[in-house]
Amino acid sequence: MTYEIHAIRYGQMDRMRRDNFLHLDDHDGPMPLDFFIWVITGDHGTFVVDTGFDQTVADRRNRTLLRPIHAALEATGTDPATVKDVIITHLHWDHAGNHDLFPQARYHLQEKEMAFATGPCMCNHTMNRPFEVEDVQHMVKRVFEGRVCFHDGSKEIAPGLSLHWVGGHSGGLQVVRVKTRRGWVVLASDATHYYENFEKAAPFPIVANVGDAVRAFRTLRELATSDAHVIPGHDPLVLQRYPSSGLGEGIVRLDADPV
Template identity: 30%
Template structure:
């Protein structure tokens, strides 16, 4: 069976240091993350709605909630995040809230019985409190690490973001491997949604492979910030957990990308033309042959066969024209 449709859901934006996205090869540190207030970029936050023939609407991640965006310091009061993150870290217009995005497709939060969490970082689980009734699927390593402190300071899962969940469903990757992966988890037993272990960004980070008709979609959460992060030796994000596991996961995704010629990669924060084009193309739930061909041509123009970037595609920070702290990526 294949999943019937995949809809990208825009759940606001987040302000991040440029080095968080692109400073990993320069060992951009948590201290720089906290102190660098001059090199920000704004990137989108996406969750994904999958229409499954038997399970109905399935969510991959939930994005952020209005309290995080509108009352940031109050929401995180008593946590290091109150001081480490700026009040304007998140933007969430009313029309981009999870409830509004679901309503565009004819659903309410109560209709969603299954949520897959790629990892516990705040911009992926902030609206999880809308789904206390749902089964929440995630890698077992992520579940078991939920009460630990990421980077020694920041909780992997902020308690207020997960306290409503009643039905945790930790996943073990005991099904056959695919591409570079030794194991997988066929979520519903029909081959339509396959979970893959991609640890490194967090202890149990999980990617979701959605089998479509004639092509496949990989939703890697933050295992990769953008499609350009396939170029592991040239573009690398700040390391937040295990750098060795992170690199290994990207290599396995590269292998999967080679093994599935019609695979497209939709990350949660891809601000590149590739991400923007594919999300717009999938507004109706799937890709046309022309859009799939466009994606493959973009990839060929961007990467060589061993995932080195075309030099013209190397990212660089462009300061704001008004001298403000929020620039862009060229």
């Protein structure tokens, strides 16, 4: 059993190197950030990883939305209305929006993330700033609708597809391990925003627990076939390192060998 994986860039923002590492970088300069969602397809169905943000949130947070999430998904032949499984790596604003797109989906979330996003840490603005309260409220609503599948640690949700808690960046951050034709690919999401965070064991500065963030780098290596099978959550280099899916600009195949 192997899967195809499409990485879809749907937004972007300008940043500097000093913004992307917990400790200041001595060689400052531009280091832009891309926003991605991912679509995993195989014999066991279609799995959407993260749900992005919409234009309202983009305007409020001064980010560039390159394409609405529904259009991004439709470019891969994915109809959001028919998706059965959505994996939320964590509940930050750029990963958990667009609440009405998946009316039939169950949402896969770590128990620790729901506890973190509704617990005492959210009384502090530094901790709650990466969250949109509406995203958290909608996830609570889905709980009461019976549409959230909670996980505690590691869980295989389909043959060759598993979720793994790492924490660090957010209290309940999880990564996604996928069996592909080239081996085990790990969608790291924000366990490593950029390749360089992972390669230098240098966490991104938005972090709930530094110790967990550093340990997450080791977990990524343990889960992936090689370092080249770890996919960062926001690095523009992803679009340079992987071949086009042939589905339009900003969509690449992660199950294919890097170019």
